[in-house]
Amino acid sequence: MVEEVSNGQHAISLIHKIKPELVVTDIRMPVLDGLGLIKMAVQEEENQPKFIIISGYSDFTYAQTAVRYGVHDFILKPIDKDEMESLKTLSRTHNKQKILQEKNEELNWKLLTHSLTRKSQLNMVGNPDSGGVWAPCLSYHAGTYYLIYSDVKSFKDTHNYMVTAQDIMCPWSEPIFLNCSGFDPSLFHDNDGRKWLVNMV
DSSP: OOOOOSSHHHHHHHHHHHOOSEEEEOSOOSSSOHHHHHHHHHHHOSSOOEEEEEESOOOHHHHHHHHHTTOSEEEESSOOHHHHHHHHHHHHHHHHHHHHHHHHHHHTOOOOOOSOOSTTTOOOTTOOTTOEEEEEEEEEETTEEEEEEEEESSSSSOEEEEEEESSTTSOOOOOEEEEOSOEEEEEEEOTTSOEEEEEEO
16 A cells, blocks of 8 residues: 555545555545545546545445546455455456566667768777777756766776767767776766766776
């Protein structure tokens, strides 16, 4: 359980704030009842959570309304052991679905552009096996994209460079030599406008 609230108004505010994936609610609650809560969430939230109603009221009208709002389940109190196991199974199934969805999104990534497209940015003549670009680090700050990388021509004192672009789809700048005191550089953008370069040595 992420959060617990005592009335429907607090619940809808929390749904807007943390955007939960699953909401378990009663029907009778102060300020805003459970059905009103679900109706508001369905109307206002782009990514709607799944809802389960747990209630002591068996009126068919409640169940009818719940179905109309797309409620996942309607469970009557008191909850028996089998129903509690069903809730646990639903939670596990939802977590598995989320993991599969995230993996599917990773598989459907699209290549938008390349940043190092010119010989003047990366000349790999003379690079040894397992050399070349190591650990490129992409960052964005104040309207500019920064890419810093190591060009490994030897395994000692590798050369580190930076290229920039105002638009990630546009041609990137000529490289700026940073140092040759290690590899895997990263760039930190400080609040005062300064930038800090760190790398492995």
